[in-house]
Amino acid sequence: MKINKMYSYSLLIPAGLIYGLFFLYPTIMSFFFGFTRWNLTDWEWIGLENYIMFFEESSLMIGFKNTFIFAFLTAGLKVVLGLIFAVLLTAKLRTKRFIRSLVFFPVLVSTIAVGIAFSVLLHPSEGLVNTVLGLIGLNGPDWLGNPNLAIYSVAFVDVWKGVGIATVIFIAGMMSIPVDYYEAHQMDGGNKFNAFWHITLPLSRPAINAVIILALIGGLRTFDLVWAMTGGGPGFSSDLIASIIYKQYQAGFYGLSTAGNVLLFLMVAVIVFPIFKYLNRKEVDL
Amino acid sequence: MSTQHEIMRKEKRKKSRIRLIVESLIVIVFSAIFLVPFYFIIVNAMKTSPEASKLSISWPTEFRILENMQEVLAARDNMLLLAFFNSTVITVISILILLVVGSMAGFVLQRRKGKSINIIGSTFLAGLMIPPAVVPTIWVLEQFQLFKTFPGIILVMVAISIPFSIILYTGFIATIPKELDEAAIIDGCGGFRLFFSIIFPMLKPIHSTVIILNAVQIFNDFVHPLYFFPGADNATVQLTLYNFMSMYSTDWNLLFANVLLITIPPFILFLIFSEKIVAGMTAGSVKG
Numbered sequence: 001m002k003i004n005k006m007y008s009y010s011l012l013i014p015a016g017l018i019y020g021l022f023f024l025y026p027t028i029m030s031f032f033f034g035f036t037r038w039n040l041t042d043w044e045w046i047g048l049e050n051y052i053m054f055f056e057e058s059s060l061m062i063g064f065k066n067t068f069i070f071a072f073l074t075a076g077l078k079v080v081l082g083l084i085f086a087v088l089l090t091a092k093l094r095t096k097r098f099i100r101s102l103v104f105f106p107v108l109v110s111t112i113a114v115g116i117a118f119s120v121l122l123h124p125s126e127g128l129v130n131t132v133l134g135l136i137g138l139n140g141p142d143w144l145g146n147p148n149l150a151i152y153s154v155a156f157v158d159v160w161k162g163v164g165i166a167t168v169i170f171i172a173g174m175m176s177i178p179v180d181y182y183e184a185h186q187m188d189g190g191n192k193f194n195a196f197w198h199i200t201l202p203l204s205r206p207a208i209n210a211v212i213i214l215a216l217i218g219g220l221r222t223f224d225l226v227w228a229m230t231g232g233g234p235g236f237s238s239d240l241i242a243s244i245i246y247k248q249y250q251a252g253f254y255g256l257s258t259a260g261n262v263l264l265f266l267m268v269a270v271i272v273f274p275i276f277k278y279l280n281r282k283e284v285d286l
Numbered sequence: 287m288s289t290q291h292e293i294m295r296k297e298k299r300k301k302s303r304i305r306l307i308v309e310s311l312i313v314i315v316f317s318a319i320f321l322v323p324f325y326f327i328i329v330n331a332m333k334t335s336p337e338a339s340k341l342s343i344s345w346p347t348e349f350r351i352l353e354n355m356q357e358v359l360a361a362r363d364n365m366l367l368l369a370f371f372n373s374t375v376i377t378v379i380s381i382l383i384l385l386v387v388g389s390m391a392g393f394v395l396q397r398r399k400g401k402s403i404n405i406i407g408s409t410f411l412a413g414l415m416i417p418p419a420v421v422p423t424i425w426v427l428e429q430f431q432l433f434k435t436f437p438g439i440i441l442v443m444v445a446i447s448i449p450f451s452i453i454l455y456t457g458f459i460a461t462i463p464k465e466l467d468e469a470a471i472i473d474g475c476g477g478f479r480l481f482f483s484i485i486f487p488m489l490k491p492i493h494s495t496v497i498i499l500n501a502v503q504i505f506n507d508f509v510h511p512l513y514f515f516p517g518a519d520n521a522t523v524q525l526t527l528y529n530f531m532s533m534y535s536t537d538w539n540l541l542f543a544n545v546l547l548i549t550i551p552p553f554i555l556f557l558i559f560s561e562k563i564v565a566g567m568t569a570g571s572v573k574g
Binding site: 006007008009010011012014015016018019021022023024025026027029030033040088093094095098099101102103104105106107108109110111112113114116117118120121123126127128131160165168169172217220221223224227228242245246249254257258261262264265268269272 | 309312313316317319320321322323324326327340341342343383386387388390391393394395397398406409410413414415416417418419420421422423424425426427428441442444445446448449452467471476477478480481502505506508509512513523524527528531538541542545548549552553555556560563564567568
């Protein structure tokens with residue numbers, strides 16, 4: 001008890017004050033302002049109107065669908081590709097350090113820079129991607145100009161930029177698996193493919209869970225990449241909730257923008273919390 | 287004997303040759319996917335405007351890299367230079383604050399036991415998941431007259447970076463034996479002195495991780511300056527790049543020179559600290 005006194009709460013005050021005032025307080029207040037029409041000084045209570053608008057306007061509704069697709073597609077691809085890369089990069093490759101650096105570096109590059117570079121690479125007629133496809137006789141689509149395709153193109157660029165984190169997390173997980181397990185497996189006559197299914201995959205579970213959760217949270221909140229590549233277009237076809245929040249804010253609809261924030265919060269809570277609980281329960285069962 | 291030996295050697299050579307082919311294939315595929323975009327940016331940043339407009343990956347016929355960079359830096363009354371200055375100020379001050387308040391909080395959160403401290407801890411961690419509430423944050427900043435000011439954007443950056451920094455600190459502090467604290471107490475150290483004169487200096491390795499990870503994050507941030515630090519004088523690096531995108535829509539060489547310029551700082555950090563960055567990111571994520 002006396003010891004606890006040494007770890008005085010007063011050491012928590014600066015962090016608590018900044019975090020409380022500039023993060024928690026606005027978050028709590030968003031639940032109130034989502035029910036209002038306001039201009040930062042005056043507010044008028046309008047009940048559920050903002051939320052009803054979100055579900056009735058098809059241009060707003062599309063943001064939900066896109067955010068959902070974007071988050072799950074990018075998270076899924078990051079897990080699958082990250083696992084493949086990690087298996088390759090923990091094998092006896094002489095160039096593995098070089099390749100690991102290649103895969104990881106985009107993580108550190110600014111999203112806007114990546115977005116700009118890829119909007120040029122994906123240019124329908126002159127872009128490098130379609131030029132290469134043309135060389136092998138394929139007619140590449142208008143990646144960012146086709147409303148049915150734009151959100152998927154952005155998602156692939158997001159995976160390109162973010163798969164490095166998943167890869168290094170998986171590598172760290174795989175490196176911590178004792179070599180004995182693989183040796184025992186080999187002595188029992190098992191092959192490498194089986195070793196992956198029966199040793200590597202189950203023992204990478206904590207790393208896989210971490211990647212799923214991280215990627216989902218990141219994907220649900222994505223804004224800058226979509227903004228740099230398509231601006232939500234063509235039309236509203238590649239809008240995400242986060243880009244809608246920005247557009248409504250720019251247009252001066254602060255209440256509507258805040259309602260979007262609340263909906264994004266709820267979406268994260270409804271999707272991520274249950275998955276987090278589910279994944280962690282399984283971990284205990286093992 | 288000798289023929290058997292020969293066969294074995296041949297087999298070995300064949301195997302190593304297959305190995306070499308497979309390895310080269312892997313390197314080629316990964317380079318094509320992850321290196322070509324950067325190569326594309328670099329060669330086009332060096333070209334003249336008409337040559338860059340072809341959007342090809344060919345080697346430049348005329349090198350204009352220095353002229354391009356000069357032109358980009360001088361554009362709009364040296365806007366990019368101002369942006370570099372602003373982004374550096376925001377990054378450095380935010381990190382200095384984070385180091386002190388983050389480690390203090392991490393220390394108490396790791397050492398204290400009990401229900402109330404657990405609740406406080408999870409409240410901090412919730413910040414990793416919750417998307418920041420945009421307009422209400424502007425509203426709070428306005429109340430303190432901090433909207434569009436350096437202190438305003440810095441406090442917001444610190445607030446959103448605190449959760450991850452706390453994870454890094456608690457993870458590291460857990461490896462410092464508690465006996466050390468007890469010895470200090472017996473020597474008559476108070477809580478604050480225990481932390482600042484004994485614990486804080488021991489955190490050097492994790493301080494550097496916190497510095498590097500947050501430097502990359504804050505310097506590269508686009509969203510928060512866009513919302514909380516608008517205005518022409520308040521240019522930040524990423525925002526400037528975004529605005530130049532429409533301005534240079536015909537001069538790809540200048541746009542890519544700009545991209546190249548702002549990618550240099552993270553690239554240098556990566557060259558020097560890649561191991562530390564990777565370790566910090568994996569440690570933080572697995573615990574979170």
